Amino acid sequence: MRENLVDVIYSFDEEYRYEIYKENADLYYVWLQKKVHDDYMRDEMEFVSWSDIKDYIHKTDCLEKAYGIGNEGLRCLGGNYVTVKEIKYKWLGNFAPNISCEDKKEHITSSGNYLWHIFSWNYVEAIVGDKAKKEFERLRTKRMYSFNQFDNDEEIIKEYDELTPDFIENELVDDIYLFDQSFKWTYVNTHESMCGPYFFMIKTK
Template identity: 30%
Template sequence: MNTYRERLNTIVEKLPYEGVFELLFIAEAVKNRYDFKDEMKSKGVIVNYLDSAEKLKRQWEEKFTSCISKNKKDEIYLYQYLWHVFSYELLPHEEKENAIKAFDNEKKNKCYVFYQNQNHITGFPLKLENAEKIKAEDFKGEQDLYIVDENFTWTYVQTHEQEWGLGPYFYKL
């Protein structure tokens, strides 16, 4: 029986150039996830993968946007990106460097990490335990990423539009 690497090599050999190019991005994303897990382990953080982000997204919305009407949520395209609640200035929040400082200084024990659009490339949601040492820098380059404490009392968000001045954001109830 072939090893996984041998099977993968067989697949790669049969792919056209475009397929190899596409596979490269997927392989890099998977490698980055393993590198992240190793980095967290070196900080004493326990990383557990979760199956789906849908429950976390619902909890996030319920906890942080319950004061906003359904019409307003539709108007700001909240379901496209939950972070629109900050970019449309509907909740008081910290942003940019102040958001990073607030997140870095926030007490963290258990946190959830999820992406707006989870898939096998961007990554599955995570539960981080013993997360006291995590910093914004640990998530540098991640896009449409949400970090929330286990009780949903604060959230830190990195957008895909930071180069346009949108985020990161930090919000605390």
């Protein structure tokens, strides 16, 4: 069965995943699995079938529907149900941990300000402009996540695969914040032509 495996979609916390299989030319199906820890092998774990039920998808756009079922299923389970409000706090705390509360309130979190002001006010030194685009293109991360500055706090973060700077600039909304699952890097496209885009990666010690 593994030879028919097309892709695997992981939840944000990687506790669940959907495997997408191709059964024939016109038929795909998704299979939900959950991570379990092996009591006998302390640091190892594996994914096991969460259900014997397979969701079958037909017609020409079946692969797109398979991804849709997988992503929505993960969100419904809670494994991928991470709200914009939660992520905004995590994004700011992770990429700008040393900014004082006073500076955050004055330049970043208060009404009329933007989270990307951590870069434009030089609280955090980021790569800017075309150099930022090149750094983003060099990433080997296929799966990434995003939120928009004006997303409702209770909305769900969005998931993307292999975006390009041109697509982000032309097809996605302004003031979008992209990041990897581990929050090692972030790429921000702003609404200001003179500000950004910004790329920042946390240096590993």
